[in-house]
Every structure is written in structure tokens, then in C-alpha cells.
Amino acid sequence: MAKKNNIGRRPTGTPRGGRRNAGNEGDQVRIEEDDTLVDIVEVRDQGLDFFERNRTIIIGAVIALIVLVAAALLYQTFIKAPAERNAAEQMQQAQYQFEQDSFSLALTNPGQGYPGFLDIADEYGNTKAGNLANYYAAVSYLNLGKYDAALDYLEDFDAEGELLPAMKAGVRGDLHSELDDFDAAIEDYEEAVEEAGDNYVTGGYYLNKLALLLRKEGRTDEALAAFERLKADFSLSNEATQADKYIATLR
The missing domain is CATH 1.25.40.10 (Tetratricopeptide repeat domain)
Structure with missing residues (x-):
């Protein structure tokens, strides 16, 4: 009676190399093809079984990721981008006073109803313009001889780029x-x-x-x-x- 081989194992006596018997060559090819097919089926079944056992967790994670991406896009489009534009526009008058060496005015009251660097840094601190306002405030205080205040604002300035x-x-x-x-x-x-x-x-x-x-x-x-x-x-x-x-x- 012929012996049955275990799935996924090479049958005993199967040639591994060297000369092959002509009668065994076709059997060897079919055995290797069967082994490959069994491996693919096993991997597929294991993947399906893992998904079925963890369906709720996987679907929840995918939904959470979609929600996070959508929230990030909405925040960037409707909150951050407008805030960036608004902060840059609000700071133009303070920058003008800074360029005129009117550092006190630039800090608190640049005129025409616009905020100074201190208010911009406080209100728009999470924008690029708000961050840059910290640098302007530090330099303004430096020129006014208020060195401790200048150091405080300089340390709040996040310097990036070249x-x-x-x-x-x-x-x-x-x-x-x-x-x-x-x-x-x-x-x-x-x-x-x-x-x-x-x-x-x-x-x-x-x-x-x-x-x-x-x-x-x-x-x-x-x-x-x-x-x-x-x-x-x-x-x-x-x-x-x-x-x-x-x-x-x-x-």
C-alpha cells in the first residue's frame, strides 16, 4: 500500500539534484507545483481567518484613520490656511513701524487699528506669522533696552529653515x-x-x-x-x- 505524504513536506526519496530518473521527473514537477499551491491556499486561509477574528478592530481602525485624515484636511482648508492669511495681513502695519525703527509702536500700537507684534504673537501663535512676531518682538525689545523681555520672546520663536x-x-x-x-x-x-x-x-x-x-x-x-x-x-x-x-x- 502506498504511503500518504504529509502536506507541505517533501516526499521521502524525492531527488534533490544531480541526475534524475526519467520516470520521476514529471512526478517531481507536479509535487513542487502542488506544494506551492498548498502554501498559497494556507496563507490565504490564514489571512481570511485573521480578518474574521479581528473584523471589528480592523474596520474601526480604518474608519478612525479616514476620520483623522478628513479632519486634518478640513482643519488645513477652513481653519489654518485662513488664519495664516489673516495673521500675515494683520502684521503688515507692525512690520512697517518696525522698519521705521518705531519699535514701541510696532510692539503694541502700530496704528490704523492693526495689532502690534505682542498681540499677534499671542492671538496667532500657532501660525507662521504669529511665530515670526515673536522674533520681531525680541528684536524690538532689544533695541528698546529691555533685554530680559527680548530673551523671553526670542526663546518662544521657533527658528526653521536655512x-x-x-x-x-x-x-x-x-x-x-x-x-x-x-x-x-x-x-x-x-x-x-x-x-x-x-x-x-x-x-x-x-x-x-x-x-x-x-x-x-x-x-x-x-x-x-x-x-x-x-x-x-x-x-x-x-x-x-x-x-x-x-x-x-x-x-
């Missing part, structure tokens, strides 16, 4: 310098230069500030290295044109 991180670090350096915390200011200017990367305008501006502060603090070798780097790496910046005179006095 330019803003360098500007944030540079303004923090200015604030620490005004507060006579020169070690912290030096670290801030170093960070600003690093964040500036290949931007010769921003990089040269803050590297020059770093070099001047190092010179003021009597850190001659570091100041000389900073001025030499300014001339070599940021030669296109306005500040690089003054580097040679400082290099000559420091050598």
Missing part, C-alpha cells in the same frame, strides 16, 4: 553681550556662524561680531583666527573688507 536659526542665535548673542555675559555671547555668535553655513552675508556679519568680541576680551589668538577666517571664507561679505586692519594689529 536663515532663521542663524538669526536667532545671533540676536541671542547680541542680548547676552548687552547683559555683559560675554562667554555666552561668544558661544551664540559661534552657533550663528555655524548655522549660516555658506551664506556669506549672515555668516560674515556674525563672524565679524565674534572676532570683535574675542578681541575685546583679550583672546588675541582666537580673534586673529576669526578675522583670518572672515577674510578667507566670507570674502564677499561687507565685513571682510575691514579684516586686514584687525589682522595687522593682532599679529
